[in-house]
Amino acid sequence: MDEEKVEQLDDLFNKLIKQRFYKEFAAYDQLGIHPGQSQMIRLLHNYPGKSQKWIADHICIKPATMTIIIKKLEKAEIVQRISDERDKRVLRVNLTEKGQELFLKLDKIKRKLQEECFRNFNDEEIDVFYNLLIKMEKNVSNYSDEAVRRFMEHNGKYD
Structure with missing residues (x-):
């Protein structure tokens, strides 16, 4: 294996990931959200009504951090928490109408970045x-x- 070429590939790979992240971060910032919040919005779009614990486990964050994120999104009227009918201790999280609209904007950004990355x-x-x-x-x-x-x-x- 050509070690110099592998080193160049590794550097290029890391540069690409950072550039993509920075572009994504800048676009999300204009929408007033953080990339971590966008990940949760995508997850809730695909898996509505999941518990806070399930979401925290799925995106690998502490439940306390999940609560902070959800409270911010709830205050911004992007998500709503609803008590589970069978177990009132469990809170189910759903996107609001505003959250669904935000998801569509996030999806548009993601598709634009994909097009940019894979052009040609x-x-x-x-x-x-x-x-x-x-x-x-x-x-x-x-x-x-x-x-x-x-x-x-x-x-x-x-x-």
Whole structure:
């Protein structure tokens, strides 16, 4: 393996991820939300009515942090919490109409970024790139569970 080429690829990969994140962050900032909030909005669009605990576990944040995020989104009328009919201790979270409208704006931003990233790629190149990323993900997933466990023991959840 050409170590210099691998180093260049690694640098390029990290640069690409940062650039994409910065563009996404700037676009979300104009909507008045943080990328972490956008992740939750997407999740609630796809899985409405989930419990706060389920959401926190799914996006790897502490339940206390989840409560703070939900309170902010609730104050902005983006989400609403409803007590579970069977277990009043459980709060179910749903997007409001305003939250659904925000999701559509977020989705538009995501699609625009995807178009920008993959402009000038043909279908074959997309397939090759996809397969290479799957291969890379499998390589890192062999140790990622242990790495995540150690990280969380040391630092708490991702937040």
